[in-house]
Amino acid sequence: MIPERDFKLSRKRKSRRELHISPAQALKMFTACDLFKILLAVKTFALDLFFPISCAGCGHAKTHCCKNCLDKIPILEIQKCHSCCAASQNGTFCGEKCRRNFSFDGIISSAAFKENSVLAKLIHRFKYDFAQEICGDLVKILLRSGCLKKLEGYGKNACIVPVPLHKKRLNFRGFNQSEVLAEEIFKNTGIKIENLLTRIKNTEPQAQLKKIKRLTNVKNAFEIKPSAKINPEKIYLLLDDVCTTGSTINECAKILKKYGAKTVIGLTVAKAV
Ligand SMILES: [Zn+2]
Numbered sequence: 603m604i605p606e607r608d609f610k611l612s613r614k615r616k617s618r619r620e621l622h623i624s625p626a627q628a629l630k631m632f633t634a635c636d637l638f639k640i641l642l643a644v645k646t647f648a649l650d651l652f653f654p655i656s657c658a659g660c661g662h663a664k665t666h667c668c669k670n671c672l673d674k675i676p677i678l679e680i681q682k683c684h685s686c687c688a689a690s691q692n693g694t695f696c697g698e699k700c701r702r703n704f705s706f707d708g709i710i711s712s713a714a715f716k717e718n719s720v721l722a723k724l725i726h727r728f729k730y731d732f733a734q735e736i737c738g739d740l741v742k743i744l745l746r747s748g749c750l751k752k753l754e755g756y757g758k759n760a761c762i763v764p765v766p767l768h769k770k771r772l773n774f775r776g777f778n779q780s781e782v783l784a785e786e787i788f789k790n791t792g793i794k795i796e797n798l799l800t801r802i803k804n805t806e807p808q809a810q811l812k813k814i815k816r817l818t819n820v821k822n823a824f825e826i827k828p829s830a831k832i833n834p835e836k837i838y839l840l841l842d843d844v845c846t847t848g849s850t851i852n853e854c855a856k857i858l859k860k861y862g863a864k865t866v867i868g869l870t871v872a873k874a875v
């Protein structure tokens with residue numbers, strides 16, 4: 603019998619007949635990796651067949667967003683104070699009066715969130731159609747907007763804290779969109795990720811609620827992880843896909859500050875304006 607390693611090296615160019623092995627021997631050499639690759643190919647084929655994807659902007663086939671439509675998504679040229687909407691560098695509050703009802707120190711976003719826009723459709727597919735690959739497009743928008751460049755000003759002191767999902771929703775979706783985004787941002791900027799928070803309340807998705815309900819929905823929904831270590835010198839960048847009322851970012855910031863954080867900035871791909 604041919605050793606498995608030699609078989610693997612030679613099978614690129616030799617068939618089973620050329621190797622003089624029986625079908626039974628060939629079957630034994632069939633590894634779990636081979637099976638996984640075949641299942642993956644079948645899954646891709648079936649998804650393409652039954653759920654064909656098309657550009658959220660122009661309908662072009664086989665892509666969630668073509669380069670042309672991605673480049674056309676308008677970015678936010680200036681960041682604003684979350685309270686009074688006055689122009690503000692890095693989205694920080696313009697004064698104590700604006701800051702007093704919030705636990706975070708500012709929110710920085712790359713684009714405006716408008717219902718039925720290409721960006722809104724992409725974010726919807728990313729979260730609710732389980733299209734994890736859209737993450738790359740969203741980070742391209744963050745990079746084009748200059749948001750991540752602005753964060754470089756915080757230097758090595760900054761770290762990304764993804765907004766956590768409740769265990770039940772994580773099991774259902776299979777991934778946390780904020781964590782996936784954080785990993786892609788880390789690859790592009792080197793800003794480290796610290797998973798410091800846990801979601802203790804399985805809240806309703808904020809997108810389905812009216813403004814007033816959003817505030818109460820996430821109230822006390824988060825807690826610090828027992829393993830978390832907060833460094834007051836650090837700048838904590840709370841990462842989420844969308845910011846509407848800012849209540850999710852605020853609840854997370856409240857916990858980080860309770861445990862010693864001094865500066866907490868929200869970072870989102872899109873922001874309702
Ligand atoms: Zn397109």
Ligand SMILES: [Zn+2]
Pocket residue numbers: 683684685686687688695696697700
């Ligand atoms: Zn203000």
